[in-house]
Amino acid sequence: MGAIIDKEIETGKANLEVFSSTLQELAATDRDIVAVTSDSRGSGKLVPFGQKFPKQIVEIGIAEQNLVGVAAGLASVGKKVFAVSPACFLTARALEQIKNDVAYSDNPVKLIGISAGVSYGALGTTHHSLHDFAVLRAINNIIIVAPADNFETEQAIAQAAASEQPFYIRFGKKPMPLLQPRSESSFEFGKGRVIKEGDDITFIATGETVYPALQAAAKLEKEQGISATVISMHTIKPLDHDLLTKVAATGKPILTVEEHMVYGGLGEACASYLIQNGHHNRFKIMGIPDEYTVTGSQNDIFNHYGLTESGIAAEAAKLLEK
């Protein structure tokens, strides 16, 4: 994948692939692991899972409300359920089932939102999930996670499987480079991962926008001598307030980046915490604006809205100039 800052970054797979292989590893030793799909085993890369563990996959057909309800029923009697469906349908069509049957009822389903954000690109707004953080943040008792790289994905899946709590974990289908060598990495829900330390500005990103944020940090350092801290805030809720307090205490600007509508997501979650706790750092939220989303591939859409190396670097420079 090339050099970021001063070290080689390992090329990775799509987080979706890693989800599938991790789930297979878990299912091999735990027969209570069950994947529930809505005609989504192909798009969820679960065909091999279904072949290896035919008794541990439940096909519902295209009926997301029922997918989540059945998943909750299965989880209520001890199954470790991964309900897998495109993030757009899972978190909109089945929102009431998520709210009532999973979160309120404390049925510990792991909701897996595949091809999240604008991963489906030119399939258009019907297939985009730019609302999922916002709607789920407003629901009590669900952990919301957007892993950035393969390491975070495998950890999130394995740790969620062992947890008694409801989860929503979303990712895309683009190959994602490893952000740090595994030997230097650790993962804990609710604890942001500091990928790179810097002195002038902090980037707080999540999911597939962490990598362009890291690229932007390298570009700023190389071209302008600006040094950025880069955080992968993989857990949107509960948010890592300690880490936010720490970066805010530097007094330096904070730039958040997410593949989500600018309303209700990571950025507003950070802003809300910071303002209510007396921090007044210069602050900017980057994401998808409140408009009819431009059409095109995921890359086109990222380029259009500046969720790129150069776009993030430019916003950072502007924020520093203020």
Place this chain on the structure above:
Amino acid sequence: MKQMTEQELQQKSVQYRKNIIKYIYGAKAGHTGGSLSCVDILNVLYNYVLNVGPENFDSPDRDRYIQSKGHTVEALFVVLADKGFFPESDLETMSQYKSHYIGHPTRKVNGVEQNTGALGHGLSLSVGTALAAKMDARDYRVFTLLGDGELPEGSNWEAALTASHYKLDNLCAIIDHNKLQITASTKEVCDTNPIDDKFESFGWAVRHVDGHDIGQLKEAFDAMPFEAGKPSLIIAHTVKGKGISYMENVLKWHHGVPSEEQYAAAMEELDQVMATL
């Protein structure tokens, strides 16, 4: 569990009706008509069918009852209290600040399997629960009570498909077919008839019963599964407000609360019935 005689079950039904009225009157809130229409079904389930009580509520092999029509929670609370899941006096707190005894079932109340209240959820939850039994070769059964007014919820039909697809003959849905909902008759609001043909075409085995006839209810539950490899549906024909003559089939008693005079009249009527049993 010691088998109750039919007379004892009939006495239970009257006592449950008295308690439903008593606690709704006390709370000044509740879904009166529907609680009265479904309570004979709950009576037979908890006192004849389900292998469930406070002593085994943590057993993975217990039968499950999930109330999809969560709003008639008063009937469920009264039956659960009678089964000893909690002291009946707890129901004096119904709908009060910080009480767990709210207007819909929650697991904060001992004996409640699932939090319900939004309509069209119970069947999917029940399908998942019944499917897990099949996967693990456990022989518990799953029962869910639906209101006829909630049948237009599309999720019911999604779940009905899954239930027959997976041949869940350990699942029984009961429709409390009292033929009224908050606005008008179910026929006027959204006619779902013929319910039996619809479910049969979805792969279910269907029976009709008089939902207030203890004998017919027992016989239907005894016959489950009605067909091997198929989920069972009992369409229980009921009367909304059953047992209180001025409430029967009267729309306003969907969630009407009796006045002092009406309360006294209801209790007197039920006492008279009890005296004949």
